[in-house]
Amino acid sequence: MSSIVPVDSQSLLHFLRDWYGEPESPAGQGSNVRMALPDALFEWHEISRQWNHRITSQNYAIPLSELEHDDGKVVFWVENQGTWIWSFDPREQGNPVYEREPSSGTAWSLTGEVLSDFLIHATVLEAILGAPEKKIATNVGERVIATWRDVTAFPFPAWNWPAPGARILFGQEWLALICSSGSSGYNVTVAAKEPSSLTWTEDVPEVDWMSFGEPQDSMEEEPPPLPW
Structure with missing residues (x-):
């Protein structure tokens, strides 16, 4: 990706x-x-x-x-x-x-x-917000984000929506939306087409991820609580 x-x-x-x-x-x-x-x-x-x-x-x-x-x-x-x-x-x-x-x-x-x-x-x-697989975390430190490998920053200016300084990162088969949490960290949404593309997050112990994926049966899944 x-x-x-x-x-x-x-x-x-x-x-x-x-x-x-x-x-x-x-x-x-x-x-x-x-x-x-x-x-x-x-x-x-x-x-x-x-x-x-x-x-x-x-x-x-x-x-x-x-x-x-x-x-x-x-x-x-x-x-x-x-x-x-x-x-x-x-x-x-x-x-x-x-x-x-x-x-x-x-x-x-x-x-x-x-x-x-x-x-x-x-x-x-919109691809991030509507992705079939997402993980969301709040108050993630800049130091943690800096350790993510094979990441390309989206070469466009940061947005004020959904929060000031909102920026996008491209990883290997995943995307990330990074927004200021209003404190010392960032609210992060990582998104992918397949769950396997987000297994790398399991190796980030400093972050408490909430996972959201496509429903597996006829019951509708609650939409993920966006962190802004």
């Missing part, structure tokens, strides 16, 4: 095939909406459609036909309960992405990413 760190649309397709399998729908049958919107947004929606929109599970992209302006910005991505939203200004070259927390009444602020990079970043984050 560490060799598949998506940084553009082609490597994103490679990552999605590795994580989700081959697309269920053929390419080239996307939305008929033709608005003055960035190519990167159209391209991402076409990619999502090929996987029958399975590439988002926690937050979501607003359908192209439902996009609206908010204070001069186009809101295109939303946290699943509407507590955080992301937008771009169609008048700005490169389409830098803005964010804000609607309930706080604060103004839009720049994320440090342009739209094309944001969509890749968000897609990888």
Whole structure:
């Protein structure tokens, strides 16, 4: 997995095939909406459609036909309960992405990413949050994280959601979301497609992991308590 760190649309397709399998729908049958919107947004929606929109599970992209302006910005991505939203200004070259927390009444602020990079970043984050196998731990020390081997840092800026400084790591057949716990450590979610890809966590005795996997019978499993 560490060799598949998506940084553009082609490597994103490679990552999605590795994580989700081959697309269920053929390419080239996307939305008929033709608005003055960035190519990167159209391209991402076409990619999502090929996987029958399975590439988002926690937050979501607003359908192209439902996009609206908010204070001069186009809101295109939303946290699943509407507590955080992301937008771009169609008048700005490169389409830098803005964010804000609607309930706080604060103004839009720049994320440090342009739209094309944001969509890749968000897609990888969704892969972690919706992964069939996850382990979650709180207050993990930086020293412990530094001992993990064969890890590649995602080369995009840290996010403010789900917590300030949120960053992603790529391991061998696993991904990790690292967020500040508000104290001296970090809240960590490691995710994989198979339980065997997370057995390495058993060799990290300093960490008390909570494990969550796909249900093995018809009983639905409670969703994991996200640590933010």
